[in-house]
Amino acid sequence: MKFGVFYELQLPKPWLEGDEHRLFQEALEQVVLADKLGFDYAWEVEHHFLDEYSHASAPEVFLACAAGKTENIRLGHGIRQVIPKYNHPARTAECISTLDLLSNGRVDFGIGESATRLELGGFGIPAKDKRNMCLEAAEQIANMMVLDPYPGFEGQFFEMPCRNVLPKPLQKPHPPMWIACTNRDTIKVAARNGLGALAFSFVDPEEARQWSKIYYDIIKSEECVPIGHRVNANLALVSNFSLHQDREEAIRRGHEGFEFFGYALNALVAHDTVPGRTNLWGEYLAQRGDRTEQIIAKAKSGDYPPSGIGTPDDMRQHIRNMQAAGVDQMIIMQQAGRNKNEHIRESLELFAAEVMPEFKAVAAVNQAKKDAELAPYIEAALARKRYMEPLGNDNVPVVKASVAKAIVGQGSVGQGSVD
Numbered sequence: 001m002k003f004g005v006f007y008e009l010q011l012p013k014p015w016l017e018g019d020e021h022r023l024f025q026e027a028l029e030q031v032v033l034a035d036k037l038g039f040d041y042a043w044e045v046e047h048h049f050l051d052e053y054s055h056a057s058a059p060e061v062f063l064a065c066a067a068g069k070t071e072n073i074r075l076g077h078g079i080r081q082v083i084p085k086y087n088h089p090a091r092t093a094e095c096i097s098t099l100d101l102l103s104n105g106r107v108d109f110g111i112g113e114s115a116t117r118l119e120l121g122g123f124g125i126p127a128k129d130k131r132n133m134c135l136e137a138a139e140q141i142a143n144m145m146v147l148d149p150y151p152g153f154e155g156q157f158f159e160m161p162c163r164n165v166l167p168k169p170l171q172k173p174h175p176p177m178w179i180a181c182t183n184r185d186t187i188k189v190a191a192r193n194g195l196g197a198l199a200f201s202f203v204d205p206e207e208a209r210q211w212s213k214i215y216y217d218i219i220k221s222e223e224c225v226p227i228g229h230r231v232n233a234n235l236a237l238v239s240n241f242s243l244h245q246d247r248e249e250a251i252r253r254g255h256e257g258f259e260f261f262g263y264a265l266n267a268l269v270a271h272d273t274v275p276g277r278t279n280l281w282g283e284y285l286a287q288r289g290d291r292t293e294q295i296i297a298k299a300k301s302g303d304y305p306p307s308g309i310g311t312p313d314d315m316r317q318h319i320r321n322m323q324a325a326g327v328d329q330m331i332i333m334q335q336a337g338r339n340k341n342e343h344i345r346e347s348l349e350l351f352a353a354e355v356m357p358e359f360k361a362v363a364a365v366n367q368a369k370k371d372a373e374l375a376p377y378i379e380a381a382l383a384r385k386r387y388m389e390p391l392g393n394d395n396v397p398v399v400k401a402s403v404a405k406a407i408v409g410q411g412s413v414g415q416g417s418v419d
Contacts, residue, residue, distance in 0.1 A: 001319060001323050001329065001359045001366075002041060002236075002330075002363070003039050003040050003041070003331075003332070003356065004039065004040060004041030004042065004043050004076065004236065004330070004331040004332070005030065005034045005039055005043070005331070005332055005334060005348070006043045006044075006045075006331045006332065006334075006335075007027050007042070007043065007044045007056060007062075007335055008045055008047070008053065008054040008056060008261070008335070008336070009024065009027060009044075009054055009056040009062075009335070010052065010053060010055075010257075010260070010261070010264075010335065010336055010337060011023050012052050012260065012280065012281030012338055013051075013279050013280075013281050020055060023055065026341040027062075027335060028065060028069065030334070030335070030344055030345065030348065031069075031073065032066075032069050032070060033345055033348055033349075034073060034348060035069075035071060035072055037348055037349065037351075037352035038072075038352055038356060038360065039348075039352075040073065040329070041073065041074045041075075041076050041108065041329065042063075042066060042073050042074070042075055042076065043076040043108075043110070043198075044059040044062055044063060044077070045059065045078055045079060046058075046059045046079060046080050046081045047119065048081075048118075048119050048122060048123070049118045049119060049275065050116065050118060051273075051275070051276060051278060052264060052279075052280045053264040053265065059080065060095045060099060063075045063077070063099060063103075064098075064099055064102060067099060067102050067103035067106065068102070072106075073106070074107070074108055075099065075103055075106050075107055075108070076107075076108040076109075076110060077096070077107075078108075078180070078198055078331075079110035079111050079178070079180045080095075080096075080109065080110065080111060080112070082111045082112070082134055082137045083113065083114070083125055083130060083133045083134055083157075084133070084137055084158040085123040085124060085125050086114075086123055088158075089140050089141045089144065089158065089160070090150075090165050092137075092141050093141045094165060094167070096109050096141070096145065096169065096174075096175060097145055097166075097167045097168055097169040097174075098167060100169040100171055100175055101169065101170050105170040105171045107171070107175040108175055108177075108178060108196075109174070109175045109176065109177050109178070110177070110178035110180060110196075110198050111134060111137075111138045111177065111178070111179050111180070111195075112179065112180040113131050113134035113180075114130060116268050118268065131189070132156065132157070133157045135189075135193065135227060136155050136156060136157050136158070137158065138177070138179075138227055138228075139227045140153050140155070140158075140160075142173075142174055142177065142227065142228035143229075144165040145168060145173070145174040146173045146174060146229050147388065147390050148168070148390075149391065149396060150164065150165050151389070151390065151391050161397075161399075162391070162397050173228075173230055174228060174229060176230065176232040177194075177195050177196065177227070177228045177230075177232055178197070178198045178232060178234075179193070179196070180198050181198060181199045181200065181201070182199075183201065184210070184211060184214060187199070187211050187214050187215050187235075188214060188215075190215065191215045191216070191218035191223070191224060192218055192223050192224060192225065193224075193226065193227040194219070194226030194228065194230075194232065194378075194381055195232060196232040196233070196234040197211075197235045198236050198331075199211060199236060199237045199238065201237075201238070202239070202240065202262070203237070204305075205321040205324070205325045208237060208322055208325040209324075209325040209326060211235065211326075212325055212326025212327065213326065215326075216233070216235075219231070219233050219374070219378075219381070220377045222380075222384065224381040225381065226381055226382060226384075226385050229382075229385075229387075230382075231378040231382065233377075233378065235326065235327055235329070236327070236329035236330075236331050237327045237329070237330060237331065238331045238332075238333055239318065239322070239331065239333065240255075240309050240332075241254065241258075241308040241315075241332035241333055241351075242254020242255070242257075242258070242308070242309045242310075242334070242339070242343070242347055243308075243309075243310070243315055243346075243347040243350045243351055243355075244346075245311060245312070246311075247299055247304070247310045247314065248296050248299060250309055250311065251295055251296050251299060251309055251310070252292060252296070253340070253343045254309045254334075254339060254343070255291075255292055255309055256288070256291075256337055256338070257336035257337025257338055257339035258309065258333060258337070259284075259291070260280075260281065260284050260336060260337035260338075261336040261337065263280070263284045263287075264284070267280055268280075281337070281338075306318040306321060308332060308333075312350060312351070312354040312355050315355050316354075316358060319355070319359060323359070332351075334347060334348070
């Protein structure tokens with residue numbers, strides 16, 4: 001079992017001067033702390049125009065800053081928007097490779113397609129084509145990171161001439177690739193394409209067991225044809241998170257923010273929005289009422305299932321249940337709603353001291369066993385892939401010069417100019 005921290009960079013209204021600056025600085029401090037505590041991954045999303053829900057519109061900048069302040073934690077795009085109208089595939093390949101070099105090979109590359117009209121409409125992306133656009137781009141991004149030069153491409157949704165896309169990543173053939181998943185259908189998409197599944201849904205252990213079975217059954221079948229040049233067979237699941245030795249205090253500190261995450265996501269997809277004016281936090285509080293006290297009352301009566309919000313014992317049992325269900329990584333949702341920085345840091349420290357050791361002790365043995373079991377299936381999947389043919393030296397096209405004539409020895413050019 002691996003452990004990750006996850007950032008939407010949520011900022012509920014009202015917004016005060018300096019709030020965004022504080023939000024980013026505190027999140028960065030938390031990633032640095034997570035690295036010191038032994039967490040395996042730090043994930044950040046990419047979203048655009050989503051007031052309150054996510055201010056993480058430039059994850060490549062945040063993760064690059066984190067790379068310079070950390071040593072061991074893996075830095076995950078969870079996800080980067082790869083549809084060309086968001087980010088041209090060549091720019092994504094360049095950014096991922098640069099971050100991989102700067103971080104000494106600690107990058108994981110998650111892809112996604114968006115769900116909200118605010119984002120899709122803002123960039124003029126038709127919703128009906130978004131998945132095909134995402135997968136087409138992702139395959140070419142992988143090719144760009146591997147091939148020297150990239151031969152060029154004429155696809156359904158974008159085209160590009162032959163160019164050598166630089167730099168190339170430190171990890172070979174390229175960093176592990178993932179895709180965002182929200183239901184069983186997208187779990188299938190992940191497995192069929194040999195991608196890790198970033199399951200951004202809060203499910204119980206039984207549903208997690210079903211997702212894991214679906215995912216690994218396909219990974220082991222002829223349906224798995226990798227979109228990249230490697231298979232990343234992993235299932236990561238997001239969990240709620242707030243730890244304290246007193247369960248009631250853990251609920252008071254974390255449950256409100258955790259529920260806001262789900263409320264805001266649903267509202268942005270299903271409700272009309274007025275950019276810059278909609279007040280999700282106010283609407284949420286008005287509808288929620290005294291739900292925290294209701295949950296505490298249930299906890300007192302013993303009606304409180306193991307979860308990531310509670311005591312270290314609650315969290316340990318929660319992870320055991322998910323591990324038994326086939327989950328490979330728990331990504332904890334700690335920065336949500338108005339959860340306080342000091343409470344998040346205390347929870348991370350308590351988790352590392354009292355929960356993590358049990359699972360770290362057996363992680364290497366379990367990973368080796370899994371790798372050995374999957375090795376023949378991954379080899380077979382890679383053999384099924386139709387690779388883009390590299391260009392031989394005689395087939396690399398000449399790119400015509402930007403000037404009509406060069407005057408040798410005069411330090412200037414003749415006619416024409418570089419545009």
